Amino acid sequence: MTDKYILAFETSCDETSVAVLKNDDELLSNIIASQIESHKRFGGVVPEVASRHHVEVITTCVTEALREAQISAQDLTAVAVTEGPGLVGALLVGVAAAKAFAWAHNLPLIPVNHMAGHLWAARNVRELEFPLLALLVSGGHTELVYVKAPSDYKIVGETRDDAVGEAYDKVGRVMNLTYPAGKEIDALAHQGNDVFNFPRAMMKHDDPALEFSFSGLKSAFINTVHNADQKGDALDNKDLSASFQAAVLDVLLAKTKIALAEFPVKMLVVAGGVAANQGLRERLATEITDIPVVIPPLRLCGDNAGMIAYASVCEFNHGNFADLSLNARPSLSF
Ligand code: KG4
Ligand code: ZN
Numbered sequence: 001m002t003d004k005y006i007l008a009f010e011t012s013c014d015e016t017s018v019a020v021l022k023n024d025d026e027l028l029s030n031i032i033a034s035q036i037e038s039h040k041r042f043g044g045v046v047p048e049v050a051s052r053h054h055v056e057v058i059t060t061c062v063t064e065a066l067r068e069a070q071i072s073a074q075d076l077t078a079v080a081v082t083e084g085p086g087l088v089g090a091l092l093v094g095v096a097a098a099k100a101f102a103w104a105h106n107l108p109l110i111p112v113n114h115m116a117g118h119l120w121a122a123r124n125v126r127e128l129e130f131p132l133l134a135l136l137v138s139g140g141h142t143e144l145v146y147v148k149a150p151s152d153y154k155i156v157g158e159t160r161d162d163a164v165g166e167a168y169d170k171v172g173r174v175m176n177l178t179y180p181a182g183k184e185i186d187a188l189a190h191q192g193n194d195v196f197n198f199p200r201a202m203m204k205h206d207d208p209a210l211e212f213s214f215s216g217l218k219s220a221f222i223n224t225v226h227n228a229d230q231k232g233d234a235l236d237n238k239d240l241s242a243s244f245q246a247a248v249l250d251v252l253l254a255k256t257k258i259a260l261a262e263f264p265v266k267m268l269v270v271a272g273g274v275a276a277n278q279g280l281r282e283r284l285a286t287e288i289t290d291i292p293v294v295i296p297p298l299r300l301c302g303d304n305a306g307m308i309a310y311a312s313v314c315e316f317n318h319g320n321f322a323d324l325s326l327n328a329r330p331s332l333s334f
Helices: 035-040 049-070 088-105 114-124 165-174 181-191 213-228 237-260 278-287 306-318
Strands: 006-010 015-022 027-034 079-083 111-112 134-138 142-149 150-158 266-273
Touching: 006 049, 006 306, 015 049, 015 306, 027 049, 027 237, 027 306, 035 049, 049 088, 049 213, 079 114, 079 181, 079 306, 088 111, 111 306, 114 134, 114 142, 114 266, 114 306, 134 237, 142 237, 150 237, 165 181, 165 213, 165 237, 181 237, 181 278, 213 237, 237 266, 237 278, 266 278
Parallel strands: 006 079, 079 111, 134 266
Antiparallel strands: 006 015, 015 027, 134 142, 142 150
16 A cells, blocks of 8 residues: 655644644654744734745745655645634635645645644544544634544534633733743643632523633633732732633533533543643543543644644545635634
């Protein structure tokens, strides 16, 4: 059998990434060019800046990905690319690059959903078994997804307002932390105590059991800090972080447990940028012990093309290819 090599592109937000996957499970390279330094001073991702950076570095990323994988374009079997969701201008750079590459080398083109990518990053750890439940937590999304079979996704619960990562970044700004603040808040949380007892939303008996809301928590946090400021009190970022993280994790764990009770599955996948959270990993390890909990390694939690390559395998097997009219789909959902 000849080897199968997939070249994958990811440019949905602020990382330009190109990866090579061999025979469905061997990630040979995963080049990630981060633009974080350019966005930090704005306190968030500036879409036009992101698109411009992608244009500048994407061909270098392709060259590097092939070099590190020690293959040439002639060895490739297919090209995969994130079609959405994400920033439209950013997505278009990856889509245009992938189309040009596929056309030039006469390769099939596989469009991939970015959130399916986050989920399939778990394939790096072990083979996935279905049905499974996924808790996807990133800067733009917070959703519980029931996955009956490899390409059969159903969102069973999601946030009504802010995504978890977004809430981390917004409260980080109030504590004067640099963007993105999730990692630092996680570290601070481990040194403080839950003294503020912030609200845990959507946890009442008559609330939708699998829906999330984080805007009330964010507002409670901001009000607490502003009220203290007005009185001339400086609150401890460690206790603020511990209190915020405890409220977030209580909700994530509670909703995941309800979903697991409702949908019998073979495993739980927890993925997306916020899956890097150490507090979340600790609580999952102690509180969900009856089924395997699969979390991608840290380097595959944030945006990267390796996860897009893993997700493209089942689409390849189903023959889900796109023609050269493929466009970006910024609001794509499952
Ligand atoms: O998945 P991702 O890289 O990009 C999106 O698709 O959104 O997620 C980025 C988000 C940011 O909001 C960042 O603050 C958050 O993931 N994040 C974390 C941690 N590391 C990154 N949040 C909490 N704890 C962390 N350790
Ligand atoms: Zn993402």
